[in-house]
Amino acid sequence: MTRLALALLLxxxxxxxxxxxxxxxxxxxxxxxxxxxxxxxxxxxxxxxHLNGVFGRKAGALxxxxxxxxxxxxxxxxxxxxxxxxxxYLENPKTLVSGTRMNFRGVRDEAERAAIIAFLxxxxxxxxxxxxxxxxNPGGDPQVAAAILAIQGDPDYGEYxxxxxxTCHQVDGADEGIPSITGWNEDDFVTALHAYRAKHRAxxxxxxxxxxxxxxxxxxxxxxFAKID
Amino acid sequence: xxxxLSRRGFLGAGAAASALLAAPMLxxxxxxxxxxxxxxAGGATAARYIAKDSKGEIEVTLVEPSKTYHxxxxxxxxxxxxxxxxxxxxxxxxxxxxxxxxxxxxxxGVDRAAKTVALAGGGSLPYDRLILSPxxxxxxxxxxxxxxxxxGVMPHGYKSGxxxxxxxxxxxxxxxxxxxxxxxxxxxxxxPGPYERISMVAHALKAKNPTxxxxxxxxxxxxxxxALFEEGWGKHYPGMIERIGPDFGGGNVEVRPGSMEVVIxxxxxxxxxxxxxxxxxxxxxxxxxxxxxxxxxAPVNAADMSSKMDENVHVLGDAAAQxxxxxxxxxxxxxxxxxxxxxxGALTGSKVFPAKFSNTCWSLIDAEDGVxxxxxxxxxPEKIASTESFISQTGEDAALRKQTYEESLGWYAGITADxxx
Ligand SMILES: Cc1cc2nc3c(=O)[nH]c(=O)nc-3n(C[C@H](O)[C@H](O)[C@H](O)COP(=O)(O)OP(=O)(O)OC[C@H]3O[C@@H](n4cnc5c(N)ncnc54)[C@H](O)[C@@H]3O)c2cc1C
Numbered sequence: 001m002t003r004l005a006l007a008l009l010l011x012x013x014x015x016x017x018x019x020x021x022x023x024x025x026x027x028x029x030x031x032x033x034x035x036x037x038x039x040x041x042x043x044x045x046x047x048x049x050h051l052n053g054v055f056g057r058k059a060g061a062l063x064x065x066x067x068x069x070x071x072x073x074x075x076x077x078x079x080x081x082x083x084x085x086x087x088x089y090l091e092n093p094k095t096l097v098s099g100t101r102m103n104f105r106g107v108r109d110e111a112e113r114a115a116i117i118a119f120l121x122x123x124x125x126x127x128x129x130x131x132x133x134x135x136x137n138p139g140g141d142p143q144v145a146a147a148i149l150a151i152q153g154d155p156d157y158g159e160y161x162x163x164x165x166x167t168c169h170q171v172d173g174a175d176e177g178i179p180s181i182t183g184w185n186e187d188d189f190v191t192a193l194h195a196y197r198a199k200h201r202a203x204x205x206x207x208x209x210x211x212x213x214x215x216x217x218x219x220x221x222x223x224x225f226a227k228i229d
Numbered sequence: 230x231x232x233x234l235s236r237r238g239f240l241g242a243g244a245a246a247s248a249l250l251a252a253p254m255l256x257x258x259x260x261x262x263x264x265x266x267x268x269x270a271g272g273a274t275a276a277r278y279i280a281k282d283s284k285g286e287i288e289v290t291l292v293e294p295s296k297t298y299h300x301x302x303x304x305x306x307x308x309x310x311x312x313x314x315x316x317x318x319x320x321x322x323x324x325x326x327x328x329x330x331x332x333x334x335x336x337x338g339v340d341r342a343a344k345t346v347a348l349a350g351g352g353s354l355p356y357d358r359l360i361l362s363p364x365x366x367x368x369x370x371x372x373x374x375x376x377x378x379x380x381g382v383m384p385h386g387y388k389s390g391x392x393x394x395x396x397x398x399x400x401x402x403x404x405x406x407x408x409x410x411x412x413x414x415x416x417x418x419x420x421p422g423p424y425e426r427i428s429m430v431a432h433a434l435k436a437k438n439p440t441x442x443x444x445x446x447x448x449x450x451x452x453x454x455x456a457l458f459e460e461g462w463g464k465h466y467p468g469m470i471e472r473i474g475p476d477f478g479g480g481n482v483e484v485r486p487g488s489m490e491v492v493i494x495x496x497x498x499x500x501x502x503x504x505x506x507x508x509x510x511x512x513x514x515x516x517x518x519x520x521x522x523x524x525x526x527a528p529v530n531a532a533d534m535s536s537k538m539d540e541n542v543h544v545l546g547d548a549a550a551q552x553x554x555x556x557x558x559x560x561x562x563x564x565x566x567x568x569x570x571x572x573x574g575a576l577t578g579s580k581v582f583p584a585k586f587s588n589t590c591w592s593l594i595d596a597e598d599g600v601x602x603x604x605x606x607x608x609x610p611e612k613i614a615s616t617e618s619f620i621s622q623t624g625e626d627a628a629l630r631k632q633t634y635e636e637s638l639g640w641y642a643g644i645t646a647d648x649x650x
Pocket of ligand 1: 269386423513545
């Protein structure tokens, strides 16, 4: 897209100059993303899918891109790229999709994320239909706090608790319809369960499981399953 | 002198009392013994977990007449042509390898005073704790004209290993023939089971016999996942399925196995295949052991699944009157783990954590059109009480429904590995 066309588009969509400044900041910050993601008229898939119209779209839904099975699963479960979910994903992709192929450390700075999201929003189908920011603060600090990640899980307690998991997830690590949860990195495991507990992830059965787990219990499960190959 | 004697008496009694208290942990005659009756979803899980977690400290014996177990779960998918019969079959070899002694016999009685289980083949097994998970029995006379002796002609397909006769009848139906199901009243095993079965019968007939008709006589006003099933039936099998609820006499039925007729509210229907699912109660041995209430089910304490009639006996799965959980394989497996922990704690002093139960039931409506319902439960002094739940929504997209079906495949592999090792 030419600069003029973008300026026109923005003039239609986001009249306030503050927004224009944010979109411009977002365009600059998007350079981090641009080695893998293209955006603008005629943008094609690259290492990552093109990002035109990503706002409001179901995750993993472009037919002609080969996504990770995990992001497709999350999309089917109900992950839609709205303001809040983009924030979460940009901050730490593994919050929402443990097996994502997006190999990206994340953007820690909230204002920078907001700018990138404002930029993406400008390339959505109908920017004017999208609220400029989520009506409420998207759940406080979505990032699992360092203190929680630092909890040393008790694998024996985790083994007892795992009884609830292995009715569906196989201990031998088979991945048939239900993802394998053995041999994971503990931080990823903890991050995933916290995301279900916070209802950032949509699978209803997993939300129910996570709802009853304390931070220590999650750490125990992570420690137990990490040991199983 | 008398003072001296009484003091000796007092001391003696004290020593005896403390020996009694310590008895479960320090049995002179050997390890504590657990006997489990029934090697299904509840019993196999309980036996496996007690043997596994006690690491040989408890002697576990499982009594089960059958050499193999065919899961009722996914038996509807077998009828629909999505699973083979062999894929539902599981052996007890894994349990034996895990330290469980498996006795292939029928438990014929329980002497709760002597703490022994009598075996039909002779002999008896002593226990310190007994666990019953015998599944269901049919209530005699609940479908007038039908008794279990008629199951060859009008099969129920509602106990382990009995679905092949039903499938054979469906396969043999003449073109444009009629399939009738007599649906059961509450409570019964697997609330969505009859309706998943209707879906699978419709799927099989749609391919081979598309002008066939399905009639369901149902004594219940409402049924599990009703909106989801009715939406699916309208979409996949339009005009094929008719359900007659209680308002139209669906609860007023009689069957005539001799002439393959079903009488629904006075009207005679000539059928080509009839699936009778009678009213249900706890498996026979629960009543024989004196553990059932007037309802026919065995009341239990939610915290450890112990019988309300006997603290040394636990009842799991379909046979138990526990509160809010549906009678499902998932629920039986969940209850078994709570019970295993409690029994182990009582017999070896191992740590007992608060009881936690959960259940998810998947159903298949048509190829790749899966739905689910699930809930969390906790133990209250009165019952197992539901705390939170979810259910699939009508109008979900095909990708989600396919994913839900695929989840059910993963669950089947997971739970059967968890039951049988
Ligand atoms: C068509 C159908 C579909 C279903 N689908 C699902 C599903 O999708 N998901 C789900 O979770 N559940 C499902 N269920 C329900 C599930 O099968 C039962 O809830 C579950 O099997 C109950 O476990 P249980 O241990 O109580 O009984 P069972 O699994 O029936 O086991 C009882 C065992 O006890 C043995 N036994 C009985 N009496 C004696 C005795 N006197 N001595 C020794 N052994 C004895 C029997 O031989 C049997 O092996 C379905 C059921 C049906 C019928």
